[in-house]
Amino acid sequence: MKKNLLFITIFLFFLSSIFLNFHKINADFFSLLDIDNSTYKTAAIKNLQDCNKNTFSILVKDKSVAYKIDELALSSNLFEKNKANLEEIFKLKLALFKDFKELKEGVFFENSIKKLYLPNSNLKDDFFSMISFLKFINADFDIQTGFLKTQNYYLLNYDLKENFNQEKLLNFYKNIKNFNEVHVSSSQIYSLYSKILAQKESSIFGIVSLILTGVFIYFAFGNFRAFYIIFVVIFSLVCGLGMSLILLEELSFLSLVISTSLIGLIVDFTMHFLSANLNKPCKKNSIKPLRNLFLTALFITTFGYALFFLSPMKFLHQIACISIFSLIFSFLITYFKFGDFIQNITFKNKNFFKIVFDKYIFILNNTNLNLRFSIFIFVLIPFFIYFLNPNLKDDVKEYANLPATLMSDTAIFAKELNIKSDFILVDRGFSFDLIKSLEAKNLIENPLYLSNFLNNKATQNEIKSYFKKAKDDDNILNLYLNLGFDKKEILNEFDKIINEEILDYSDILKILNLNPNQFFIENKEIIKASNFIKNDEFFNILQSFNADYVDYLSNINENLNLVKFDAILIKIFGFVVAFIALAIFLDIKNSFFIVYYIIFSSVMSAFIFTIIGKNIDIFAIFGFILASAAGIDYMLFAFNTHLRVKKRIFGIVTASFTTILSFFMLSFSATAAVSNFGLSVSLNLFIISIISSYIAIKINKKAK
Numbered sequence: 001m002k003k004n005l006l007f008i009t010i011f012l013f014f015l016s017s018i019f020l021n022f023h024k025i026n027a028d029f030f031s032l033l034d035i036d037n038s039t040y041k042t043a044a045i046k047n048l049q050d051c052n053k054n055t056f057s058i059l060v061k062d063k064s065v066a067y068k069i070d071e072l073a074l075s076s077n078l079f080e081k082n083k084a085n086l087e088e089i090f091k092l093k094l095a096l097f098k099d100f101k102e103l104k105e106g107v108f109f110e111n112s113i114k115k116l117y118l119p120n121s122n123l124k125d126d127f128f129s130m131i132s133f134l135k136f137i138n139a140d141f142d143i144q145t146g147f148l149k150t151q152n153y154y155l156l157n158y159d160l161k162e163n164f165n166q167e168k169l170l171n172f173y174k175n176i177k178n179f180n181e182v183h184v185s186s187s188q189i190y191s192l193y194s195k196i197l198a199q200k201e202s203s204i205f206g207i208v209s210l211i212l213t214g215v216f217i218y219f220a221f222g223n224f225r226a227f228y229i230i231f232v233v234i235f236s237l238v239c240g241l242g243m244s245l246i247l248l249e250e251l252s253f254l255s256l257v258i259s260t261s262l263i264g265l266i267v268d269f270t271m272h273f274l275s276a277n278l279n280k281p282c283k284k285n286s287i288k289p290l291r292n293l294f295l296t297a298l299f300i301t302t303f304g305y306a307l308f309f310l311s312p313m314k315f316l317h318q319i320a321c322i323s324i325f326s327l328i329f330s331f332l333i334t335y336f337k338f339g340d341f342i343q344n345i346t347f348k349n350k351n352f353f354k355i356v357f358d359k360y361i362f363i364l365n366n367t368n369l370n371l372r373f374s375i376f377i378f379v380l381i382p383f384f385i386y387f388l389n390p391n392l393k394d395d396v397k398e399y400a401n402l403p404a405t406l407m408s409d410t411a412i413f414a415k416e417l418n419i420k421s422d423f424i425l426v427d428r429g430f431s432f433d434l435i436k437s438l439e440a441k442n443l444i445e446n447p448l449y450l451s452n453f454l455n456n457k458a459t460q461n462e463i464k465s466y467f468k469k470a471k472d473d474d475n476i477l478n479l480y481l482n483l484g485f486d487k488k489e490i491l492n493e494f495d496k497i498i499n500e501e502i503l504d505y506s507d508i509l510k511i512l513n514l515n516p517n518q519f520f521i522e523n524k525e526i527i528k529a530s531n532f533i534k535n536d537e538f539f540n541i542l543q544s545f546n547a548d549y550v551d552y553l554s555n556i557n558e559n560l561n562l563v564k565f566d567a568i569l570i571k572i573f574g575f576v577v578a579f580i581a582l583a584i585f586l587d588i589k590n591s592f593f594i595v596y597y598i599i600f601s602s603v604m605s606a607f608i609f610t611i612i613g614k615n616i617d618i619f620a621i622f623g624f625i626l627a628s629a630a631g632i633d634y635m636l637f638a639f640n641t642h643l644r645v646k647k648r649i650f651g652i653v654t655a656s657f658t659t660i661l662s663f664f665m666l667s668f669s670a671t672a673a674v675s676n677f678g679l680s681v682s683l684n685l686f687i688i689s690i691i692s693s694y695i696a697i698k699i700n701k702k703a704k
Contacts, residue, residue: 007337010329011235014242016228019620021245023258025195053187059153059409059416066147066154069176076172078165079158088511093130094460094500095508097454103466109476113483127493141632150416153183166192183409193403197670202256205665213658220654221274221347224680228341229270235333236266240326248321255318260700261568263300265630265662266326268655269294269334274347275651276643281346284339291335293640296585298331299635300578304629308622309571311563315673316622336569364694381607393561393615421554424527426547431525434545443538446530450505450519460502467497560618567621575599578632586639594635597691598628605684619673624679630659630681631688638696645700656689689693 056079060066073079089096090627100106106135115129148155160169166188173189176182210230217226233653245251273287306328308320350358426434431449455463470496472477480490484517487557509516519526532538533547542549582591609616634652637643643651666678 003336005088007235007241007333011238014239017242017246018238024245025251036061036681042501047480054162054164056160056186056188057184057413058156058158059150059183059185059412060179061153061219063154065179065182066156069179069182070147070156072172072176073156073158076168078160078169080161081591090126090131091501092503092508092511093126093128093497094463095455095503097455097463099130100454100455100463103463109470109479113479130497140524144175145372153181153416155417165190172467177405183412184406185409185413190406193406194671198256201669201671201674205662207667208666209662210537212661216654216657216661219350219353220650221278222350222353223345223347225342225345228273228338229267231341232270232330232333233266236326236330239329240324243325244321245319250314251318251599252315255315255322264611265323265659266299266330267658268630268633269331270338271655271658272637272651274332274339274342275647275654277350277583278647278650279346281344282339282342284343287335287339289642292585293636294331294335296581297636298327300581300632301629302327303577303581304574304626307574307625307629310570311567311622312559313563313618330335338548344459357650357653360653360693360699361646364649364690364697367694371696374597374600378603381603385607385610393557393617410513418530419626420528420530422528422532422549422551424529424532424542424547425521425524425550426527426542426545428520428523428525430545430547431527434541435527437541437545438538441537441541443535443541444529444531447527448529449525449527454505454508457502459503460500464498464500464502471495471498534558536610564618564621567618567625571602571621571625571628578629582632585636590639594632594639595694597635597695598631598688600633601684601687601691602628604687605680608683609680614676614679615672617673617676619677620680623677624684627681627684627688631692634685634689634692635695638692639699641699645696646697650697652689652692656692660685660689 025689060069097103099108099111102111112128139623148157169188170192173184173186175283177184209231214227214230217229218224220226241256274282276290277283277286286379291530302324305320305323308316311317373430428451435444435447435452436447439447471491477487477490481487503511506516509519534549539549567583575598578598579591579595582594586594605624605627606616606620609620614620632655637648637651637655638649660682663678664682667675669675669678
């Protein structure tokens, strides 16, 4: 009774943890990449990513529709104030003044007079037409509407509030998409749709895995009491997820999708227990002889997951956390409670399963694959892989999965705004000289950087001094008096400029409602352009100015490839630790054979991946790492000579089938990262299970 109460209390505690911490679950893939902020490059990427996190941008063809959408946005209570206050902008005459050269040459006022009677002239707020509106992107400020305007669309930009309602945002998105020719760009919308897809996939994969596992269990054990395994699965997953949500700051829905594949690993302990007691009444104490085997398998499998923590990817940390705790709780409920569920129950194979299983053993029994032949294959396979020239590069764009409408909108935004993922970082104060050097060699097109649009304090003071001189210049005053203006009125306009407040960049950006992190990172300025001509001369010029070229997507892909190399080192380290652990529990010779065949199965899996045209990316590599750890469990069962060979193979087949099945379901995911991970694990485990079964037969033959 006390034991039941303890397990129920633990279950309810972690179930409540899931509900209380559900807000930690997100679907932002890029946030899963742990970017090191120790360099200017990576800090700038992180800043730009954070700046765009809550941005909600809309391209609208029709002006009247733009007004309607703007009203909907304001009334939705989802967004912060989206437009800069025009009255405040007119305080930026000195900061936004771009005709400084004309002012120095003494022709500014003559040219300014010509603008007095233009339709867009504002005599009240900008008498001298000093303001030139910024153009940080491929869009102009439309003073009549207050919107930005590209060549073909009106551009509406909004900032989501920190604690926005996700359901309201989704409804807002659907409502505005009902208008004609409306296109949306928002990382939060991308995340919401990824979340919806992940929920759908997680539910489908979990249900299908449970159904197929249930069918398999019924045929393998021939008794519905075997379905008490479902309590083990639910308890383990709830406790693993609940503990992870307590320990982690955030959790990706991708991690939840992959965690559905744990069903197979979770039932491994129960499968071994049932296999050892096949065809005889189960006694709950009969699990005790399996304790050391279970603990060894638990240690090696959880250690395989623990290796994921050596990767810089949060995504893998989350998978490891959920998996390790789920497996620990699976061991606890299996060892201390599962025996109570099946006390005195006898499990037998159904005839159909028995026929198939006996045929499988017959084929393995009549197969002769010696160690030398496997070594020969092992040596040849890397050469075949090399000549097949597999795709070993990671492309982060392949890991996002969005509806066709969002993909189409993204393409339109990129084309209309000429959006690029690359930029230059240079020390403040050197931007102009750097750009001048690059333009002289035609190595940059349409550069965009803040100091090119905004005047610093020194320039603002210099502008004021020229206006002071102009106020006392009768020739300049007469230009206005001859047009019928009152002298007192003209002098008052000059005084407005002379008394204008000098503003620094932070004050200017605050008025413009712009985030400084979009333009600066500490003492570095960010320079964007429509195109960089990246050749040796380009990089030599950058080096002379101590500047850096950064490509956001390429940098992430480069980091992923570096992580992949680290993953291979992690895998080697894992094999060394596994060899030592196995040598302690078994002996050095058997430990060597187990590790060798695990490595052999990984190489074979990589070969098959190459043949079927799959990319051996970072997720496939970590899939092979996980399969290696889980596969050792099957090898241990093969070497367990305390059981008859048929029971050993039965244990391997039942444990591996459920695990392979649950991971194989992931290969149907529309997200490439999840698909490759699931396929790599299931394929590798399939090969290991066959090898383990074959080894069990060979050991049995030698013993006779």
